[in-house]
Amino acid sequence: MAYKLALVSVGTIARTQHIPSIEGSDRFELVAAVSRNAQVEGVPTHVTQAAMLAAHPEVEVVSLCMPPAARFDYAAEAIAAGRHVMMEKPPGATVAECFELRRLADAAGVTIFATWHSREAAQVDAARDWLKDRTLTSLRITWKEDVRHWHPGQEWIWQPGGLGVFDPGINALSILTAILPDPVHVEKAVLEFPANKGTPIAARLSFRHPAGAEVSAVFDWRQTGPQTWDIDVETDAGTLGLSKGGAELRIDGALVETAGDAEYPRLYARMADLIDRGESDTDYGPMIHVADAFALGERRVVAAFED
């Protein structure tokens, strides 16, 4: 029996990733959608989630794809209606609301899954396994992309709360926290705010590592040409390079074979598994690192940016 699912907020990520993954899964059946403007072929689309929940008592799961600032309201409403909730990243606009959603879900006896799609990239598990028994000396994240290409016209990313370059950067942090055996925390951060924007376009972070390894990250949204989503690791026993956002792995420079990427299908498989077992999965570590970077970061104003 497939779980009956409703997709809420039908934008690019819903169309390119969620809908194909749901259609390709035998654990879920897409039976409704919520969107103010869009329609999803073949299923009834409602303007509000409240209307959808009222019209579709058979919907057991909602999958939330709206920008993070609105996530709490939708998730809280769905939980109150007794539905399981799956959330795109980042899971909210604040750390406090994320913890509150978990508390609400536990109290209601439903599953909540705060997803991190980058953790499901093809080579992340292999990277974690390789690092497990080695001693880290350095780890460097380089996450540079062209915001004009990836977020055309998305004004919310530049509004306070939209997180700016941390919107992609949090993907790197979700991989970092998945592959490192040791806990780290932000020790220093520099955030570059364009003169005309409310969120940073670039950031540099240094982390404290318990054994003193150098752990750092550079995020930049001004990269044109080739895009860079790399994590380079040095250990006492060889080097590891994750590139293409976790899809490609090199050990001591040699490419490791992969079965290919399936980030969102894996997220939906995990969601079905969590519901089966009556469990939830809410690792807010990446979100906490972002809030910490804002709290202790040095703010620099840089050239205005026209997108």
Place this chain on the structure above:
Amino acid sequence: MAYKLALVSVGTIARTQHIPSIEGSDRFELVAAVSRNAQVEGVPTHVTQAAMLAAHPEVEVVSLCMPPAARFDYAAEAIAAGRHVMMEKPPGATVAECFELRRLADAAGVTIFATWHSREAAQVDAARDWLKDRTLTSLRITWKEDVRHWHPGQEWIWQPGGLGVFDPGINALSILTAILPDPVHVEKAVLEFPANKGTPIAARLSFRHPAGAEVSAVFDWRQTGPQTWDIDVETDAGTLGLSKGGAELRIDGALVETAGDAEYPRLYARMADLIDRGESDTDYGPMIHVADAFALGERRVVAAFED
């Protein structure tokens, strides 16, 4: 038997609050101190905590009073040496490091207590009890003080990570989260940064309350003349006013009698109780609200401030 305690970092708060509270307690005995410059009358003072820990295996508890950016190192070192740890507020510079300290303390089997002295103000318990069975309609925090008076020459408060006006503001948030029966989270924030400083001198926050009550806070460090540390609450059944940082309580305008303030003696009594019972107390809620306010806050640059 009193627990043997070492005081680490001997500044104003240590002299005016910690030392008198320890001397007035029959549960603790001050046997050592750590300070680069200062001496504590009658006890050996060491320049580093490492030297103190080595010289004083009898020290069972350390009480940490340094600025938050350095707290993690001291706390981790003391925990690794098997000592119980009591921490001034705020408990650290990042949320992640705070959670990590709790994990380390649990693993080492020692007590960790992240203190919030304002929660021990004379009328906070009474305010919580009064609010418990009432329906909140609004809560307004007004925390305005003169930074030149309270933080003379303390450059760290203006450095990134020093939290700026959130250093006193977090006291208000520690009371808020203690007296409110319902969870709230920051929904909107405006942070005012002086042109020449790395941290905000003023902030306005709005919180989301589950039943829609208006919950807000104003923090300002530019208040000369009378100082204001007020929380004004309206409910379906009367009004409550906490003033003087929680020391004074009015119900429907009428002053409620109090036994008087004993914030730090109460913190030390609680620490002794936690050690007795082999427990820890680390409520990082106030710290999370501060990080959230930085993460989603709108940044405004205001007039340079000379202190």
